[in-house]
Amino acid sequence: MKTKILIIATAFIFLLPARAACQGMPVYDNTNFVSLVKSLVESAKQTSQLIKSVKFLKDAKESIEKVSSVVQQLRAVQEIAQNNQRLINVMQNDLQDILNSPYIKPEEVTRVAESFDAIVQNSLDTVDFMGEILSSDNLKMSDAERAEVLKQKEQESKEMVSNIKTKTKRYRDIISFRKMQDKVNNRETEY
Numbered sequence: 001m002k003t004k005i006l007i008i009a010t011a012f013i014f015l016l017p018a019r020a021a022c023q024g025m026p027v028y029d030n031t032n033f034v035s036l037v038k039s040l041v042e043s044a045k046q047t048s049q050l051i052k053s054v055k056f057l058k059d060a061k062e063s064i065e066k067v068s069s070v071v072q073q074l075r076a077v078q079e080i081a082q083n084n085q086r087l088i089n090v091m092q093n094d095l096q097d098i099l100n101s102p103y104i105k106p107e108e109v110t111r112v113a114e115s116f117d118a119i120v121q122n123s124l125d126t127v128d129f130m131g132e133i134l135s136s137d138n139l140k141m142s143d144a145e146r147a148e149v150l151k152q153k154e155q156e157s158k159e160m161v162s163n164i165k166t167k168t169k170r171y172r173d174i175i176s177f178r179k180m181q182d183k184v185n186n187r188e189t190e191y
Contacts, residue, residue: 069143073134076150080130083157087123090164091116098171103178112171119164126153126160 095116099109130153133146141149 066143069147072147073143073150076147076154077130077134079154080126080150080157083154083161084123084127086161087120087164090168091120094168094172098168098175101175103175103182104171115167116164119160119167123157123160126157129153 095113098104098112104112130150133141133149
């Protein structure tokens with residue numbers, strides 16, 4: 001029985017390749033196989049280069065974002081510094097003119113000075129906070145978060161400048177009105 005199974009298996013093995021070839025079993029040509037392998041190797045090299053290029057572009061993008069964030073921070077700092085300079089100019093020139101005007105009553109001088117002082121104090125606090133954000137790592141902020149905070153402080157700084165301009169204009173209008181009122185009340189009549 002064992003011998004019979006062995007003979008059938010051997011015959012099957014010898015007949016199978018002939019039958020398989022007849023039924024369309026692929027036949028490999030060494031030349032085509034070598035060119036297929038070369039093509040796969042070249043494709044792998046190109047894929048490797050693409051991966052390196054993608055990594056390089058990703059690194060470049062991160063570097064550009066960091067530089068962009070730093071530039072935004074510098075612009076915000078520059079804008080805040082310019083706004084603080086405007087506040088100083090108003091304090092040196094306009095406020096002095098307002099306080100020295102004979103049309104501002106003595107009891108109003110303190111109130112006017114305090115309203116301007118509050119704005120200047122807020123401005124100084126912003127500068128201190130800005131210095132802490134830029135120089136200290138204790139806050140554990142990313143560049144994007146720093147830029148966002150500085151943008152917010154820049155906006156507050158613009159609002160302070162607008163506020164001080166509004167106050168200055170209001171006090172100048174008050175002085176102008178009182179001056180006109182004084183002229184009307186003290187005019188000489190010729191009847």
